[in-house]
Amino acid sequence: MQLLATNVCKKQDLGVHNNLFGGTMLSWIDEAAVAFVNEVCYSPNMVTLKMDEVFFRSPVKENNLIKIYGQVAKFGNSTIVINVEARKFNVYSHEEASVCTTRITFVRIDDDGAAIPIAKHVKDKYPDLQ
Ligand SMILES: CC(C)(COP(=O)(O)OP(=O)(O)OC[C@H]1O[C@@H](n2cnc3c(N)ncnc32)[C@H](O)[C@@H]1OP(=O)(O)O)[C@@H](O)C(=O)NCCC(=O)NCCS
Numbered sequence: 001m002q003l004l005a006t007n008v009c010k011k012q013d014l015g016v017h018n019n020l021f022g023g024t025m026l027s028w029i030d031e032a033a034v035a036f037v038n039e040v041c042y043s044p045n046m047v048t049l050k051m052d053e054v055f056f057r058s059p060v061k062e063n064n065l066i067k068i069y070g071q072v073a074k075f076g077n078s079t080i081v082i083n084v085e086a087r088k089f090n091v092y093s094h095e096e097a098s099v100c101t102t103r104i105t106f107v108r109i110d111d112d113g114a115a116i117p118i119a120k121h122v123k124d125k126y127p128d129l130q
Helices: 022-041
Strands: 002-008 046-051 065-075 079-089 096-108
Touching: 002 022, 022 046, 022 065, 022 079, 022 096, 065 096
Parallel strands: none
Antiparallel strands: 002 065, 046 096, 065 079, 079 096
16 A cells, blocks of 8 residues: 555544544545545546545544555545554554544545546556455
8 A cells, every 4th residue: 555644643633532533544545535536537626425434443532643554455446445553653653553443435536526437548447356
């Protein structure tokens, strides 16, 4: 998987149990993921269509460093599906532990918001996913 973004869990990101608020994690993931698919698809016009199961595997605490990784899983006509994993990064040991996983579908849209095909030259870079 490719590193997409790194975030620091700040005090204002915590929920009632002093864990990172789940909605904030989803926001970090969505932002990192859309930037990734914009780059992969050579288009600034990609919208989030669907998030599959989101698994919050273990809690994130204040000051934890969270690295978000992504990998292209599949292409459709106008869609791209990516696997995303957020990992807690231990700055002392440099070990990483998975804290959240999901799979997201994005759609390429035109200026009117309608789905349009992802360019062929993009898909041609991923022959194993055809
Ligand atoms: C993205 C959007 C334009 C698609 O509209 P639509 O009417 O479903 O368009 P289409 O029927 O042409 O389908 C487009 C693609 O979505 C896929 N799709 C539609 N519903 C789906 C679903 N429930 N699960 C998986 N794929 C789905 C279709 O199979 C198609 O894939 P393909 O082109 O790779 O074959 C529309 O759903 C939308 O605007 N959604 C809101 C996006 C948004 O605001 N996101 C949050 C902020 S970024």
